[in-house]
Amino acid sequence: MATVGRALLILAFALSLYGIAASLYGWRANRRAWVTSGRRAIYALAGVLTIAFTILEIAFLRSDFSIALVASHSSTTTPTFYKATAVWSSQEGSLLLWVWLLALWSSLVLFLTRRSLRQIAPVAQAVLLAFCTFFLALVVFFESPFTTLASIPSEGTGLNPLLRHPAMMFHPPALYSGYTLFTIPFAFAVGALVTNRVNSEWIQGTRRFALAAWLFLGVGIVLGARWSYTELGWGGYWAWDPVENASLMPWLTGTAFIHSIMIQEKRGMLKVWNASLILATGTLAIMGTFLVRSGILDSIHAFGASTLGKPFLALITVMIVGSIALVLWRKESLRSEHSLDSLLSREAAFILQNIVLVAMCFVIFWGTFFPLISEAVTGTKASVGPPWFDRYITPVAFVLVALIGIGPLISWRRATAANLRRNFTIPLAAMVVCFVALLFVSGATEEPKALFFVPLVAFVLAGVLQELWRGTGARRAMSKEPAPVAFVSLIRRNRRRYGGYIVHAGFAILLFGVAVSSSFEHSKDVALRPGQSAEINGFTVRYARAWSEPLPEKIVFGATLDVSKEGRHVATLRTSRGFYPSQDPSLGILGRFFMGEAESEVGLRAGLGRDIWAVINPDLLPMQRIIEEGNRTFRAAMESALGDGTPDQRAIDQLFVMRDQAVAGLTNQWVRAPWTADFRLIVSPMATWIWIGAIITFLGGGIALWPAPASARSRVTATYAAKLARDLARS
């Protein structure tokens, strides 16, 4: 089926080129039939790529090692779940996933906007098809996922152990969905600028997709953070790794865009800013993809050095130069229709929030690309670490949280002293009460970051609760519904507004978790033997017992830890490190079982108050001498069994049985005569609130994204049509 896969990719490539030509010809010659044909080319592209992707998935599930990609990223012992996810663990497969998702999302948006945006859509669909063409060129000419092997191996290499986690099923597709969805408002912005239709029409047509991009990218980022926290044993949820940063940057500018387009919709302001912001966001999304694939920056997420750097760099250059040229070309049309009425208004708060988000993005951009900048200037590749990012991001985050609280409370256009007093009194009081209460909490005054941050979060939450309370009250007054019904219908009928407020509350909770867990975290690296204990933040962690599991796909060395406080049992943690057999014969017949790739399982007791986290790093050095001796013995025995061209199959089979027994015996050594193991222990207060906050944030995003009920829309339309009709009759 590899031939079919290759043929389909070539067909898809030709189809995307045709789609670009048809769309642009139809637009220039005002021939709608050609534009429609171009749009259908995207639908067909989505269909063809769905078949190609399915063929690749089936090859992985059937362990078809005639395809090089399957042989190098899967094996017969890889569990089915991970065989399915192994497709996008590779450069080639992930490129195919990228372009497939792009074609699917593009088809959806072009289908939904087929009766609107008729001037803009042809150019936008040409831009979307151009992105498809670029990625298809990569999988057709550079990194084909359907390359076959001349000699078919009996076993594959297997999936990288670090990628064997349930999040592998959702984290990369969510991130890629976010990236690809951000190219949609980018394409429509280009369409709006090219056709000089820069009012709010293109924003209304694609706002929902920008929000969906923001949601998917956010979910992808949080899933990655959770994965790193619970599985990989790095000791944290965020490491300011270049690839993590690359996903955060478009999310920040996308957040700014989602807010600032409201000002353009309502007031016809910020047209230059919005166009520039979404063009930058689309470019940053491609840059994120480039960072993972080019190998220019060191990251554990990257695919390593590849030849894709130059094509990506060319694309990014075209996007940047083209974006600047388009904005300059249309600068007259992009002039604001109104000016700011007052600095005390929601517009002003949004503009300030936009500046803060873009400043954050700039800081992250600078820190991420600093190794390249320093190499260009000094010739030495120097990088900046998490403390550098914390130093600059933390103060900006304070301003951001304050603005998250102010946004929902302040009025559009102009806020008066009276309504400021009415809306800010309770949230400010909550902030002051929280601050005073914190002064009495032991240790809080020693951590100024938390001391000032937590009251700001209280301000945000009090503000959102006040809005929900007052909104429910207003709804009850209008509809006479009972309070719970009024609350639900308030949100249902004003999804964008109250969905947004819920996002604010969730994000404030998430930042609360980040601030408290990072300020008050206790971390300790210890070396323990079974029976020995270590103290951390008032907890006693005792290494209760060692255990091991010689599983078919890996050998696991584990430890059970008992955690107690003042003699009272608190938790039992199980942490382990699994070693996957290597295919490298130089490691020896026994050595390859213990010297291959390894992954950690974290022992975690999560709670609303604190997380207790432990990870083991067993030192296999004490086994080294026995392994080497075993390697020598087995090599000699194997050479003897192979003989001079007449192998003794019975002796070989016996040797394999003995090898398995030797591996099991060595594994058991860890339990029978355990030696000292290294542990990292962490007590992290309020870390669970990061994940709770994220869930609330995405719930709010989902509410805001969901279309308003038809009844609400028609009722409002009818109401105003009636009022306006009466006004017309009077005038």
Place this chain on the structure above:
Amino acid sequence: MELLLIVVVLVAVVAIVAAPLRAGHADEVERRESAELADLEAAKEAKYREIRDAEMDFRTGKLDAADHKALDRQLRAEAIQLLRRIDALKGQRDEQAGDAPAQAPEAPARPDAPVG
């Protein structure tokens, strides 16, 4: 078998992409919509949303009565302008199509129905 599958996909793709190029298919769609009307409809929706938001701001205490009244009046005047332009445009197109001009919508039973 593989060749057959490729041919089937190719034929399906050509059929999907070439279908709109049959004469007259798209021109009919074109008459139903115009870019300017889409513009105005989008602006109208935005204006309605702005009126609704102002009403909600008033009811939740972020706008006092005098400010809300002035703002509401201004927004409604802008909405009326948009409705006039939409009607004018629709009228023009109906005349071109040889139909009678569109009638103004009748007021519903509850013209003062609450918003939100």
